[in-house]
Amino acid sequence: RKEVEQDPGPFNVPEGATVAFNCTYSNSASQSFFWYRQDCRKEPKLLMSVYSSGNEDGRFTAQLNRASQYISLLIRDSKLSDSATYLCVVNGRNTGFQKLVFGTGTRLLVSP
């Protein structure tokens, strides 16, 4: 089982739609959770951290469910510029060191 699993998509939505992605993680000891955005052929960029109480940044809302070991990202009022791949990232531990574990991403396509 992968440490972080995401639906690869693509999610095709019209402008203005609301879309949600889920991501599951296997390490129950994980303490830090993030969503990154990656545009085609570009570097990943931190979108938001995910806190236990959930957090919101404009049109973006992230939630954490520790009991079920998943995090979610909700995008409201989708814009064309939201088209990208969204990476779920969780901290974990490899033999002797902490690390960030990256999902393979969920692709979002927003159309006019």
Add this chain to the structure above:
Amino acid sequence: DAGITQSPRYKITETGRQVTLMCHQTWSHSYMFWYRQDLGHGLRLIYYSAAADITDKGEVPDGYVVSRSKTENFPLTLESATRSQTSVYFCASSLRGLGTEAFFGQGTRLTVV
């Protein structure tokens, strides 16, 4: 604010050659990382550094060497390039350390022929 920059952006090299990818950051972050990104895999950690002169192996270190003589620079060397090392390489830095939010350079797209 330059942040973190990588060079070259694109590189084609032949099997068996040595190649060095450069990474420079202006934030004075203690931690720096090298990742590779391949289709079907999430980003995988090659090497990391907690400070100047302190480096350690990540998940996939074989065939790579790093050094960090100055806080701002973290070059990655492929000692004898193989086709399996064809990938996109990202350098990243972090203020708070392993397992915390990291900030990435633009990436180097390396092709080994």
